[in-house]
Amino acid sequence: MAILSFITGYIIPFILVLSLLVFVHEMGHYLVGRWCGIRSTAFSVGFGPELLGFTDRRGTRWKISAIPLGGYVKFFGDEDAASLPDASGLQGMTEEEKAQTLAGAKLWKRAATVAAGPIANFILAIAIFAVLFSVYGKVVADPVVAEVQPDSAALAAGVEPGDRLVALDGSRIRTFDDVRRYVSVRPETPIVVTVERNGQDIDLPMIPKRTEITDQFGNKVELGLIGIVTNEERGNFRVESFTPLQAVAEGVTETGHIITGTFRYIGNLVTGRMKADQLGGPVRVAQASGQMATLGFAAVIQLAAVLSVSIGLLNLMPVPVLDGGHLVFYAIEAVRGRPLGAGAQEMAFRIGLAMVLSLMVFATFNDISNLIG
Known part of the structure; x- marks a missing residue:
């Protein structure tokens, strides 16, 4: 059985x-x-x-x-x-x-x-x-800080609850996914986070901490974290809808994010910021396919898109x-x-x-x- x-x-x-x-x-x-x-x-x-x-x-x-x-x-x-x-x-x-x-x-x-x-x-x-x-649309959360975790890069830099993250190293961001995507591949790499507070933009230098987390399936993943909790993690998010043409443009953007993230990961391997044990093969792909299958057809198809890239x-x-x-x-x-x-x-x-x-x-x-x- x-x-x-x-x-x-x-x-x-x-x-x-x-x-x-x-x-x-x-x-x-x-x-x-x-x-x-x-x-x-x-x-x-x-x-x-x-x-x-x-x-x-x-x-x-x-x-x-x-x-x-x-x-x-x-x-x-x-x-x-x-x-x-x-x-x-x-x-x-x-x-x-x-x-x-x-x-x-x-x-x-x-x-x-x-x-x-x-x-x-x-x-x-x-x-x-x-x-x-x-x-299905796209689930997004605004990059507004609900809580700053203790002993975190964000706390050390002076981030406060209620701050809205508006830029990373000078590049404007729109959602918390932009923050997560940018920070996760930059462990122990100095970055400048710009927050909006009381109508003013404040630049806060910080260094994301290399952190090992465990996902919902028990898989351990190492990435960079700055230690903020958003409204998304408290269940407050919204679903953006797209016309077919907008969905194609968003698909191009999402594919581009995967490509740039992959190159960043390879760069981290070369410089030693990421461990080579994060590199997976057919067994891990099979494991991921099975895990996504438990979440439904859409999750499997999304995994297929990532693997296709x-x-x-x-x-x-x-x-x-x-x-x-x-x-x-x-x-x-x-x-x-x-x-x-x-x-x-x-x-x-x-x-x-x-x-x-x-x-x-x-x-x-x-x-x-x-x-x-």
């Missing part, structure tokens, strides 16, 4: 969410590639042995494979699913056939085809947020075997006037694969450590 509950509560939501994101990502590659005249021989959701599939009239094999941790589009002339060109095969092709391969297409067509995957993930996230905001950003990393690595190769080709040699590309792909596998192992180790910790 426990195993069945684990499968239905965690594994199935995880597979459904990840499969949707992979399908959209690979469909971006496929559609733009097809538009550019590049043939595809396989479209797979998942890796490994094929579970089921069919071949369409264009010769593309559409399939679902056994390992649901990714997917790929294999283009005509590719040696493998990572789009490494088949050098020997290309030599025996006619010019017309070469033009239908990814390696033989014009540079801009190759770049567009490769970039289309991550872009599709960003578009999906914007669309999901737009639909959610259109249907993450997948798009991950694939844009300048690492061979990822889309970003291909784009780097194309940039080098544009500068040199000719592509890198087959041997150099193959070596780079092997190094890139080792890097990706190492990252997956590290993230999975973190996941398991958090589960048994």
Whole structure:
């Protein structure tokens, strides 16, 4: 019974969410590639042995494979699913056939085809947020201080109940979400909080404290806090409604916040302000999918939007075997006037694969450590 509950509560939501994101990502590659005249021989959701599939009239094999941790589009002339060109095969092709391969297409067509995957993930996230905001609106709270916690950065800086936060490091804010989003990724980083008090703006320098909190599911998360309680946390908030066009604009803004927050997190990892054990892998994603499933369909879809942005950003990393690595190769080709040699590309792909596998192992180790910790 426990195993069945684990499968239905965690594994199935995880597979459904990840499969949707992979399908959209690979469909971006496929559609733009097809538009550019590049043939595809396989479209797979998942890796490994094929579970089921069919071949369409264009010769593309559409399939679902056994390992649901990714997917790929294999283009005509590719040696493998990572789009490494088949050098020997290309030599025996006619010019017309070469033009239908990814390696033989014009540079801009190759770049567009490769970039289309991550872009599709960003578009999906914007669309999901737009639909959610259109249907449910957005819960917001004004950044008015209801209480200042003892022994906090806010108390030390002189924040008082009734103050309204109006700017962070000179940038104007509108809701408490703006405050939370800005402060959480800046632990132990000096910031200037501008508050409005008695009709006057007052600048209050402070340093958010690195704090470990436990969410409603028992997960421990480390972030920066300044120690204020708002009316939102006392149940006083409002729901903003949006027209469809406004919802799309808000979806773009929300997606942008996730992107900038991700880069800030990576910067904190590099500078040591955040611990690397916050980096999660497939186990943590499965856990999060199951937890969100208990909150309802809207929560699962919102998680899908966040993960879609993450997948798009991950694939844009300048690492061979990822889309970003291909784009780097194309940039080098544009500068040199000719592509890198087959041997150099193959070596780079092997190094890139080792890097990706190492990252997956590290993230999975973190996941398991958090589960048994």
